[in-house]
Amino acid sequence: MSKELLDSKDMDRTITRMAHEILEKSRGVERVCLVGIQRGGVYLAKRLAEKIKLIEGRDVPVGALDIALYRDDLNIRKEYPAVRQTDIPFEITGQVVVLVDDVLFTGRSIRAAMDALMDIGRPARIELAVLIDRGHRELPVRADFVGRNIPTSHEENVEVEFLEDGGKDKVVLNQE
Amino acid sequence: MSETGQQLRNKDIVGIKDLSCDEIELILNTAVGFRDVLRRDIKKVPTLRGKTVVNLFFEPSTRTRTSFELAAKRLSTDVINFSVSASSMVKGESLIDTAMTIQALGADIVIIRHSSSGVPHLLARHLNASVINAGDGINEHPTQALLDAFTIMEKYSRIKGLKIAIVGDILHSRVAKSNIYCLRTLGAEVRLIGPPTLIPEGLIDPDIEIFHSMEEGLRDIDVVMMLRIQMERQDRGFFPTTDEYFRFWGLTLERLSLARPGAMVMHPGPMNRGIEIVSAVADSPQSVILEQVTNGIAARMAVLYLLSGRRG
Numbered sequence: 276m277s278k279e280l281l282d283s284k285d286m287d288r289t290i291t292r293m294a295h296e297i298l299e300k301s302r303g304v305e306r307v308c309l310v311g312i313q314r315g316g317v318y319l320a321k322r323l324a325e326k327i328k329l330i331e332g333r334d335v336p337v338g339a340l341d342i343a344l345y346r347d348d349l350n351i352r353k354e355y356p357a358v359r360q361t362d363i364p365f366e367i368t369g370q371v372v373v374l375v376d377d378v379l380f381t382g383r384s385i386r387a388a389m390d391a392l393m394d395i396g397r398p399a400r401i402e403l404a405v406l407i408d409r410g411h412r413e414l415p416v417r418a419d420f421v422g423r424n425i426p427t428s429h430e431e432n433v434e435v436e437f438l439e440d441g442g443k444d445k446v447v448l449n450q451e
Numbered sequence: 452m453s454e455t456g457q458q459l460r461n462k463d464i465v466g467i468k469d470l471s472c473d474e475i476e477l478i479l480n481t482a483v484g485f486r487d488v489l490r491r492d493i494k495k496v497p498t499l500r501g502k503t504v505v506n507l508f509f510e511p512s513t514r515t516r517t518s519f520e521l522a523a524k525r526l527s528t529d530v531i532n533f534s535v536s537a538s539s540m541v542k543g544e545s546l547i548d549t550a551m552t553i554q555a556l557g558a559d560i561v562i563i564r565h566s567s568s569g570v571p572h573l574l575a576r577h578l579n580a581s582v583i584n585a586g587d588g589i590n591e592h593p594t595q596a597l598l599d600a601f602t603i604m605e606k607y608s609r610i611k612g613l614k615i616a617i618v619g620d621i622l623h624s625r626v627a628k629s630n631i632y633c634l635r636t637l638g639a640e641v642r643l644i645g646p647p648t649l650i651p652e653g654l655i656d657p658d659i660e661i662f663h664s665m666e667e668g669l670r671d672i673d674v675v676m677m678l679r680i681q682m683e684r685q686d687r688g689f690f691p692t693t694d695e696y697f698r699f700w701g702l703t704l705e706r707l708s709l710a711r712p713g714a715m716v717m718h719p720g721p722m723n724r725g726i727e728i729v730s731a732v733a734d735s736p737q738s739v740i741l742e743q744v745t746n747g748i749a750a751r752m753a754v755l756y757l758l759s760g761r762r763g
Contacts (some may be wrong), residue, residue, distance in 0.1 A: 341484055343642040344496040344756075355760025358484035358753075439734055 276450040280433075281442035286406070289422040290319070294326035296420050297373060306399065307371045308336040313359040314387050315377030316340075316446055318437040319406055323375065332447060340374075343386035367396035373420075376434040381406040382416030407446060409433050419438030458761045463575040463582040464549075464754055466534045466591040467632040475600065475602045475636060482601050488525065489749055491618050494646055499759055505558040507550070508585070509535045509565040514720060515595075516584050518744070519562050522751035550574045560758060563587075580722035581758040589623050595719055596629035597687040598750040600637060602743050606715055611638035611674070614711075616668055618644040619678030619700060619727055620689070622651050626719045628676055631659065644668035645700060648689040665699070665706050672710040677702055702728045709736065715739055 281289065287362040301307050304327060311320030317339045324337045347356060374388055387411035389401060409427040425448070427433060432449045436442040455673040457477050461469065488496055504523040506516050514531065523530045533553060544552075554560060560581045561666050563571050578619030586592040603610055615634055621643050635656060643650055644662045652661060662668030669675065680696060686703045690696045693718075707716065716728075716738045725729050733740060 330760075343484070344498040349498065349760070355756065357457070358481045358756065360483055361487045361501070390497070403456070440674055 278448045279421065279445055281353045281446035286444045288448065289442050290322050290407065291326050293420050293422055294323050294330060297323065298331055300328060300419070304331055304333045306369070307373060308338065308365060308393065309368065309373050309375055310338045310340050310363060310367070311375040312384060313339055313341045314440070315435050315437065316375045318439045319377055320375040323404065336365040338365065340385045340388055341390055342384055342387040342391055345391045347387065361391070363395060364403060367392065367398050369397070369399050369434055371400045371402065372398040373402045373404050375404045377406050378433050379403070379408045379418050380411055380418070380423065382412045382414035386414050391420055407433050456748065457591060457606070458755050462758065462761065463571070464593050464758065465571040465575050465582060465584045466627045467593045467596050467636070468591065470636070474634050475597070475633060478597055478750070478753050479601050480560045481603055481673050481757060482749045485752040485756070488752075489745065495527060497523050497527050498756065502528045502559045503529045503557050503564065503757060504530050504560045504755065505553050505562045506530065506742060507553060507561055508533070509563070510586070512564055512586070515564065515742070518747045519751055521761040522748045522755055525748065526755055528755070546570065547574070550578055550583070554578050554580050560755060574735055583754060583758070586625055588625065589630045590625055592625040593629050594740070594751050594754060595626045596632050596633035597754065598716060598743060598747040599630055599676065599719070600633050601750050602717065602739055602746045603715065605742070605746070605755070606739070607673065608632060612640070613673045614640045614642070614671055615674040615676060616642045616644050616672045616675045617678065618668070618702065619664070620649045620680055621645055621678070622649045622689070623681050624678050626694060630676060633714045635659070642668055666709060669706055669709040672714055674715045674717065675702065675707065675710060679719065679721065680723055680727050682723070697726050701726065702732050703725055704729070704735070707732055713737060720744070
């Protein structure tokens with residue numbers, strides 16, 4: 276069973292609001308860069324950058340981060356995850372890195388992402404932007420910018436689909 | 452919630468011959484992520500903490516052993532180098548006993564090089580640990596072919612349809628054999644160039660063209676893959692002298708100009724400058740010989756990761 280939580284218009288409005296919040300907090304885009312976690316986070320980071328460009332008229336650097344090599348569940352998984360590309364073609368040391376992911380759940384991906392970032396450089400600050408916060412944290416992680424808070428049960432699963440991935444923009448709640 | 456990757460079917464990599472096209476592509480795609488790691492200031496990831504890798508080398512090798520050692524260390528494994536002169540093989544212990552001992556020490560992956568063809572296959576059958584062939588006799592050297600394919604992909608973004616010439620002593624070359632399997636599986640047009648005494652005709656796939664002249668063979672080629680003349684195996688008169696070998700089969704700028712403009716020049720090393728290749732070619736912008744060395748670490752990291760990551 277599945278239920279559509281956000282359609283493409285809802286998603287667009289939410290992303291617009293998040294872009295405004297990022298600008299508000301950092302007072303512009305000076306020293307700000309966006310790093311999306313593969314793969315949903317990368318699409319979202321690019322969308323945020325487009326919105327920031329529309330609002331502020333400035334380009335913010337956008338990178339992609341793969342966290343497969345930093346996961347904490349490698350030894351208990353049935354098999355290892357696919358390794359995707361990390362592509363951060365700019366200096367992150369001394370910058371404000373806004374880490375971007377589609378869904379925030381246990382917080383374990385974010386821990387892995389922060390470790391991965393630290394091996395690449397030493398940001399002045401790391402902030403976290405997520406489209407959906409579905410709760411159930413297992414680590415002390417909190418997002419700075421949240422699109423929607425959606426309380427879920429463990430049996431449910433939130434799926435964010437992007438146009439870029441061949442579907443259309445929507446957020447779906449699946450019941451197992 | 453992240454998607455799981457594809458898997459390798461076997462616990463070992465003993466030859467390219469046993470890998471499917473999908474498996475080779477999986478390894479090459481995985482290597483891209485590791486090449487990124489090698490370009491950073493901190494060239495190490497915590498991924499395989501707690502795993503133990505043993506380099507079991509029965510033949511002298513500095514490059515391949517060092518490359519595997521670095522690959523394993525950059526994945527945070529513990530690496531032990533076990534070389535034949537220091538081992539109890541000299542005390543008469545059998546090959547399998549040595550390998551079983553290494554397994555009992557807790558090795559998860561055993562990397563083996565041996566002068567006899569088939570030794571890695573034998574060990575793979577006896578050990579629960581994964582076995583990686585780092586070169587067995589004149590049979591295969593699979594990770595060399597994988598790093599070569601990765602290096603070609605970096606430049607051309609494809610292998611299918613490329614015209615690739617392998618030049619030199621095909622007969623004694625495990626590098627050539629692994630490359631032939633790998634490049635053919637990925638859809639390249641492969642040509643072999645060399646003296647008739649050093650090309651094992653009849654053993655080779657009929658789709659592979661054989662040339663006994665550099666001038667004819669190099670025409671329209673996208674990639675020239677040179678092989679090392681193995682001095683240690685030339686005691687039976689496969690060619691008269693190294694001077695004569697150079698005159699007929701050495702890669703010079705003039706001969707390279709017969710290939711496609713900008714054709715890529717590869718060599719697995721160590722090079723015999725002035726015998727199979729002149730310095731002007733080896734050091735030219737068309738040469739990717741040093742990129743091959745760097746990519747070797749990425750390709751081997753990919754293999755170590757994928758073998759560690761497969762279950763049951």
